[in-house]
Amino acid sequence: MTVAWPRSVRPPGAALAAALIGSALAILPPAAGEGPPGRRPMPAEAVDAQDVITPVPSNLGADPDRVALGRMLFSDTRLSRGGDRACITCHDIRSNGASAVARNLTADGTPVRRNTPTAFNAALSFRLGWAGDIPSLPDQAEIALTQPEFLGGSWPSILAVVRGDPALAGPFQAAYGREADRAAVIDAINSFERSLLTPDSRFDRWLRGDAYALTEAERAGYALFQGIGCAACHQGINVGGNLFEKVGIFVTIPNKTAEVLRVPSLRNVAVTAPYFDDGGVATLPEAVRLMARAQLGRELTPAQAASIVAFLGTLTGSYEGRPLTAPAAAPQP
Numbered sequence: 198m199t200v201a202w203p204r205s206v207r208p209p210g211a212a213l214a215a216a217l218i219g220s221a222l223a224i225l226p227p228a229a230g231e232g233p234p235g236r237r238p239m240p241a242e243a244v245d246a247q248d249v250i251t252p253v254p255s256n257l258g259a260d261p262d263r264v265a266l267g268r269m270l271f272s273d274t275r276l277s278r279g280g281d282r283a284c285i286t287c288h289d290i291r292s293n294g295a296s297a298v299a300r301n302l303t304a305d306g307t308p309v310r311r312n313t314p315t316a317f318n319a320a321l322s323f324r325l326g327w328a329g330d331i332p333s334l335p336d337q338a339e340i341a342l343t344q345p346e347f348l349g350g351s352w353p354s355i356l357a358v359v360r361g362d363p364a365l366a367g368p369f370q371a372a373y374g375r376e377a378d379r380a381a382v383i384d385a386i387n388s389f390e391r392s393l394l395t396p397d398s399r400f401d402r403w404l405r406g407d408a409y410a411l412t413e414a415e416r417a418g419y420a421l422f423q424g425i426g427c428a429a430c431h432q433g434i435n436v437g438g439n440l441f442e443k444v445g446i447f448v449t450i451p452n453k454t455a456e457v458l459r460v461p462s463l464r465n466v467a468v469t470a471p472y473f474d475d476g477g478v479a480t481l482p483e484a485v486r487l488m489a490r491a492q493l494g495r496e497l498t499p500a501q502a503a504s505i506v507a508f509l510g511t512l513t514g515s516y517e518g519r520p521l522t523a524p525a526a527a528p529q530p
């Protein structure tokens with residue numbers, strides 16, 4: 198569904214600012230033969246049309262039986278090599294779909310390479326992972342299940358667990374019409390992840406026409422977000438997740454793990470601290486000011502940063518009827 202642009206809050210300079218930003222972007226083409234066509238710096242009208250944010254849907258039509266299976270697998274520690282961890286260990290879907298720590302620990306106690314991004318709304322991003330080098334949710338599931346950094350499981354033992362547990366084997370047979378195999382396990386996790394959506398944020402309610410869903414201060418923050426060019430990169434249904442961009446165009450961002458990253462989604466960003474690919478920034482105002490400096494060559498006043506933070510707070514949606522929250526204090530250092 199297309200949502201009419203709320204013209205009233207769109208400052209006249211926004212398209213121009215976005216176009217100027219556009220000329221500073223380094224944009225990678227997507228992997229050969231894969232996915233949507235690459236984005237290039239584009240004329241102001243096109244930027245104008247493309248940076249529209251659309252609401253998160255409440256479902257993507259995933260099969261409920263397969264979703265239920267994927268939900269069980271998501272928290273099943275038996276799939277991991279040491280039997281001590283599951284997807285939910287790092288992606289806490291009872292809170293924000295991620296973790297409170299900068300970097301989770303692998304089974305051997307060393308930190309994973311990057312901050313854990315939320316699993317919520319990942320289905321709405323065009324590529325996965327901070328670098329955007331993972332093409333799809335099924336590819337991501339294969340990596341998470343088997344690479345030592347994550348669960349480190351092996352297919353023979355994963356399938357032995359699933360086939361040997363009557364609580365899983367029967368439902369797999371019913372949902373797939375065959376014994377659980379690698380493709381079915383991946384598909385069940387993929388189905389569950391496609392159900393990890395957070396509709397009904399106040400911003401989406403406002404997009405859908407509820408004029409009272411945002412305060413004046415939040416609308417002003419959105420106007421600033423548009424006007425100074427944040428939306429040239431953070432745009433579309435996930436307010437990000439649909440472009441590759443150079444990181445640190447004007448000023449270097451410390452400890453970044455690659456020169457070019459996928460622009461991350463800002464959905465639920467108010468509850469997914471710490472920030473950036475290394476989890477190195479603890480607070481949202483700090484992340485916003487660093488972004489303005491590094492990506493736009495601009496110094497925000499504390500009041501301007503607070504204004505944008507107020508807008509970002511309206512992007513927190515709900516899962517199973519409850520607004521996402523920050524996780525309780527970090528279980529891992």
Ligand code: HEC
Pocket residue numbers: 271282283284285286287288301302303309310311312313314315316319322324325326327328334337338341342346347348386390
């Ligand atoms: C030890 C912590 C850990 C575990 C366990 C883990 N993940 Fe992750 N997950 C991460 C990290 C870190 C990344 C980012 C990797 C990168 O960008 O290099 C990630 C990325 C993802 C993403 C991409 C999100 C996005 O927006 O790009 C999805 C989806 C995901 N994981 C799902 C899963 C599933 C499903 C499982 C279980 C089969 C799992 N993860 C297990 C830490 C973990």
Ligand code: HEC
Pocket residue numbers: 218222422425426427428429430431442443444446450453454458459460461462463466469471472473474475484485488489492493505
């Ligand atoms: C040129 C593209 C670009 C522009 C413009 C831009 N960003 Fe970003 N943004 C990125 C990229 C790429 C990252 C990932 C950086 C990293 O992890 O090192 C990011 C990360 C973020 C994060 C951290 C998200 C997380 O989950 O850790 C926030 C918050 C953010 N941006 C907000 C903003 C705001 C607010 C503005 C405007 C002041 C802005 N960005 C402008 C590309 C951009």
